[in-house]
Amino acid sequence: MNRTTLDSKNKIYKAALNLFIKKGIKGTTTREIAKKAGIAEGTIYIHFSTKDAIAFTLFTNYMGVFRERLLESSKNCTNPTFKLRAIIHAFFDFAKDEPNACSYIVIDHYTELNKMTKEKNKFKDIFVEVIHDGIKKRVFRKIDENLGSALIIGMINRAILSFNNGLLDSDYDKLVSETVNAALRVLEKNY
Amino acid sequence: MNRTTLDSKNKIYKAALNLFIKKGIKGTTTREIAKKAGIAEGTIYIHFSTKDAIAFTLFTNYMGVFRERLLESSKNCTNPTFKLRAIIHAFFDFAKDEPNACSYIVIDHYTELNKMTKEKNKFKDIFVEVIHDGIKKRVFRKIDENLGSALIIGMINRAILSFNNGLLDSDYDKLVSETVNAALRVLEKNY
Amino acid sequence: MNRTTLDSKNKIYKAALNLFIKKGIKGTTTREIAKKAGIAEGTIYIHFSTKDAIAFTLFTNYMGVFRERLLESSKNCTNPTFKLRAIIHAFFDFAKDEPNACSYIVIDHYTELNKMTKEKNKFKDIFVEVIHDGIKKRVFRKIDENLGSALIIGMINRAILSFNNGLLDSDYDKLVSETVNAALRVLEKNY
Amino acid sequence: MNRTTLDSKNKIYKAALNLFIKKGIKGTTTREIAKKAGIAEGTIYIHFSTKDAIAFTLFTNYMGVFRERLLESSKNCTNPTFKLRAIIHAFFDFAKDEPNACSYIVIDHYTELNKMTKEKNKFKDIFVEVIHDGIKKRVFRKIDENLGSALIIGMINRAILSFNNGLLDSDYDKLVSETVNAALRVLEKNY
DNA sequence: AATGAATGAGGTTTCATTCAT
DNA sequence: GATGAATGAAACCTCATTCAT
Numbered sequence: 001m002n003r004t005t006l007d008s009k010n011k012i013y014k015a016a017l018n019l020f021i022k023k024g025i026k027g028t029t030t031r032e033i034a035k036k037a038g039i040a041e042g043t044i045y046i047h048f049s050t051k052d053a054i055a056f057t058l059f060t061n062y063m064g065v066f067r068e069r070l071l072e073s074s075k076n077c078t079n080p081t082f083k084l085r086a087i088i089h090a091f092f093d094f095a096k097d098e099p100n101a102c103s104y105i106v107i108d109h110y111t112e113l114n115k116m117t118k119e120k121n122k123f124k125d126i127f128v129e130v131i132h133d134g135i136k137k138r139v140f141r142k143i144d145e146n147l148g149s150a151l152i153i154g155m156i157n158r159a160i161l162s163f164n165n166g167l168l169d170s171d172y173d174k175l176v177s178e179t180v181n182a183a184l185r186v187l188e189k190n191y
Numbered sequence: 192m193n194r195t196t197l198d199s200k201n202k203i204y205k206a207a208l209n210l211f212i213k214k215g216i217k218g219t220t221t222r223e224i225a226k227k228a229g230i231a232e233g234t235i236y237i238h239f240s241t242k243d244a245i246a247f248t249l250f251t252n253y254m255g256v257f258r259e260r261l262l263e264s265s266k267n268c269t270n271p272t273f274k275l276r277a278i279i280h281a282f283f284d285f286a287k288d289e290p291n292a293c294s295y296i297v298i299d300h301y302t303e304l305n306k307m308t309k310e311k312n313k314f315k316d317i318f319v320e321v322i323h324d325g326i327k328k329r330v331f332r333k334i335d336e337n338l339g340s341a342l343i344i345g346m347i348n349r350a351i352l353s354f355n356n357g358l359l360d361s362d363y364d365k366l367v368s369e370t371v372n373a374a375l376r377v378l379e380k381n382y
Numbered sequence: 383m384n385r386t387t388l389d390s391k392n393k394i395y396k397a398a399l400n401l402f403i404k405k406g407i408k409g410t411t412t413r414e415i416a417k418k419a420g421i422a423e424g425t426i427y428i429h430f431s432t433k434d435a436i437a438f439t440l441f442t443n444y445m446g447v448f449r450e451r452l453l454e455s456s457k458n459c460t461n462p463t464f465k466l467r468a469i470i471h472a473f474f475d476f477a478k479d480e481p482n483a484c485s486y487i488v489i490d491h492y493t494e495l496n497k498m499t500k501e502k503n504k505f506k507d508i509f510v511e512v513i514h515d516g517i518k519k520r521v522f523r524k525i526d527e528n529l530g531s532a533l534i535i536g537m538i539n540r541a542i543l544s545f546n547n548g549l550l551d552s553d554y555d556k557l558v559s560e561t562v563n564a565a566l567r568v569l570e571k572n573y
Numbered sequence: 574m575n576r577t578t579l580d581s582k583n584k585i586y587k588a589a590l591n592l593f594i595k596k597g598i599k600g601t602t603t604r605e606i607a608k609k610a611g612i613a614e615g616t617i618y619i620h621f622s623t624k625d626a627i628a629f630t631l632f633t634n635y636m637g638v639f640r641e642r643l644l645e646s647s648k649n650c651t652n653p654t655f656k657l658r659a660i661i662h663a664f665f666d667f668a669k670d671e672p673n674a675c676s677y678i679v680i681d682h683y684t685e686l687n688k689m690t691k692e693k694n695k696f697k698d699i700f701v702e703v704i705h706d707g708i709k710k711r712v713f714r715k716i717d718e719n720l721g722s723a724l725i726i727g728m729i730n731r732a733i734l735s736f737n738n739g740l741l742d743s744d745y746d747k748l749v750s751e752t753v754n755a756a757l758r759v760l761e762k763n764y
Numbered sequence: 765a766a767t768g769a770a771t772g773a774g775g776t777t778t779c780a781t782t783c784a785t
Numbered sequence: 786g787a788t789g790a791a792t793g794a795a796a797c798c799t800c801a802t803t804c805a806t
Binding site: 021151157175186 | 361369
Binding site for chain 6: 411412427
């Protein structure tokens with residue numbers, strides 16, 4: 001792949017992501033994508049077989065990046081509390097660095113993306129494992145690990161969503177530490 | 192409105208809701224709605240001006256019902272802890288009684304519904320008020336009330352979502368009490 | 383199916399057939415069909431699922447009619463010579479009554495229609511059977527029946543094609559009798 | 574023209590001919606031609622101005638070759654019967670040596686090629702002349718020469734088509750001699 | 765009120781052709 | 786000459802909405 005190819009492809013990715021999170025996948029037209037990307041409509045089909053293929057590839061690629069960042073962030077922690085904190089920080093960092101991608105794969109597009117991906121919530125297992133480990137090490141209280149993950153992920157999601165919508169007064173760092181705090185309150189024994 | 196009218200209208204509501212939560216609003220065609228409702232496509236336009244009007248009315252109506260149920264459930268509680276517990280129970284009850292409506296207005300369709308309603312999260316204020324009251328009464332710790340609401344609502348949402356997707360082992364009552372427990376851990380002082 | 387439906391559908395059939403024989407199936411656009419039929423482009427898709435479905439249905443329907451006319455024409459003949467004559471007459475009659483249909487299913491569109499129909503040349507068997515019978519009855523000379531059919535059908539096809547293109551001076555009746563004569567020369571013993 | 578040019582051009586001819594007879598001219602894309610020829614799509618336009626120019630040139634070139642072979646085969650025959658036999662043999666030989674070209678110019682693509690060539694059936698005159706001569710020499714019976722040509726050409730076409738489609742049991746030599754026999758039965762006086 | 769065929773604007777996709785490299 | 790990404794006109798098809806019955 002040469003420079004030009006990458007350029008066009010990336011322009012499409014960027015434009016499509018932008019539009020998908022604002023108007024949904026179905027709600028975004030190829031004409032809009034092309035216009036926003038500054039290319040011809042036909043060019044889309046050099047790089048992708050269908051409009052949905054853009055949506056799918058965006059999802060898959062960013063989910064991969066997201067997972068890696070979560071895993072990377074916590075790989076050196078042995079203490080479950082630190083590990084959980086690291087993952088939550090990484091989650092918020094991703095939301096800050098790649099707000100569109102984060103909205104797209106995590107926050108908003110549940111229904112439309114459900115049709116595309118069989119392995120739903122492909123990052124949930126990372127939380128499950130941390131919680132599992134924390135329980136085994138008696139740092140976390142006994143709780144269904146899947147429920148624990150759901151509660152923590154739900155808090156993070158909604159916190160980011162509310163922040164992005166300007167509904168929160170806190171600054172971002174405060175938001176993160178408060179969410180970590182809340183997560184530990186939910187999970188830790190001595191609370 | 193006579194019997195027949197109501198019948199047709201209700202059939203449309205039911206069919207549309209069903210399809211909207213599965214395929215999204217944009218992803219659902221009027222033909223599909225008519226077919227599922229067992230009526231002709233043209234009949235839809237006797238009762239609604241546009242397809243989006245169905246989506247909007249569904250949202251508004253159910254949001255009204257939902258709000259009422261949350262408010263009704265807690266109107267006799269003075270203790271913030273009991274009040275919060277009551278609201279969460281009402282939330283889960285609504286999700287059980289009207290799973291489609293609940294998915295539609297609360298859980299899934301953030302992006303598509305955003306376009307329709309300016310007053311986002313029209314039930315969030317109920318949580319905000321309870322938390323505000325709890326803090327004033329020194330039952331809950333000091334926390335940005337909007338953040339607190341976001342965390343609690345996020346947990347509930349994701350818990351219901353996970354349950355509906357068959358990802359949790361717990362039975363429903365256990366799920367509810369665990370979620371209440373988690374919410375109180377997040378908010379109460381003595382945790 | 384009410385009047386209107388039939389009207390639209392028939393208009394589409396007629397327009398499409400007309401264009402298909404002139405420009406080919408691939409060479410005919412849905413826009414042209416709609417325009418010639420005097421309907422909206424979208425209307426086509428109420429009655430047919432795809433453009434190719436029109437082509438296929440046209441082929442199947444007319445091939446059915448054509449076969450029936452060949453069979454009907456010869457059902458009362460026992461003498462193979464008479465039978466063959468009757469079938470050839472029926473062939474030419476069809477070409478005269480329904481020149482477009484005849485062109486479409488028999489004469490021109492070999493390549494395009496091949497893709498649509500597995501049972502190629504669905505009328506060849508009628509010729510094969512007559513020849514088979516004629517050989518058994520010692521009226522026709524021994525010849526591979528499939529080759530015999532091919533030769534006769536080939537002559538008829540090309541005769542009609544040449545006539546339609548204005549390349550022949552003969553009037554139609556002369557053309558038919560000459561072709562019958564040629565067919566019998568090819569097949570009969572005493573020639 | 575150097576070696577390379579010829580190579581590319583010939584690759585295009587070969588690939589295009591192959592695809593045209595299978596899928597039609599309209600049904601074949603330049604991308605397919607390029608792929609089958611093992612060249613880039615743009616290269617086509619170095620050698621040909623349009624896709625249709627390939628189709629037209631293929632037709633014209635092969636028609637020239639075909640005519641020459643028919644003429645060459647019979648140039649030393651004075652006897653009309655021998656001459657006709659020679660031409661039919663040459664026809665079948667061409668169909669054997671260049672099956673794709675033969676399919677393309679003679680057998681299949683009547684409709685699509687009609688648009689390209691004004692002098693239709695550019696080889697028909699060869700048959701007309703032989704028949705004319707045969708009639709004059711009282712070897713052939715009186716028959717409209719154009720009709721006679723149509724009948725003979727129709728038989729040959731259909732015989733080859735049936736053979737190529739595997740519908741005939743005869744071997745090729747038998748097929749040829751049977752067709753010659755049939756042609757003479759149609760034309761010769763003493764039949 | 766109910767129907768469902770018809771509409772036509774607009775969506776997705778294809779493809780012959782161009783052009784910078 | 787050769788490449789293949791880019792173009793954009795035009796193809797096929799969809800679908801919310803209308804309207805005659």
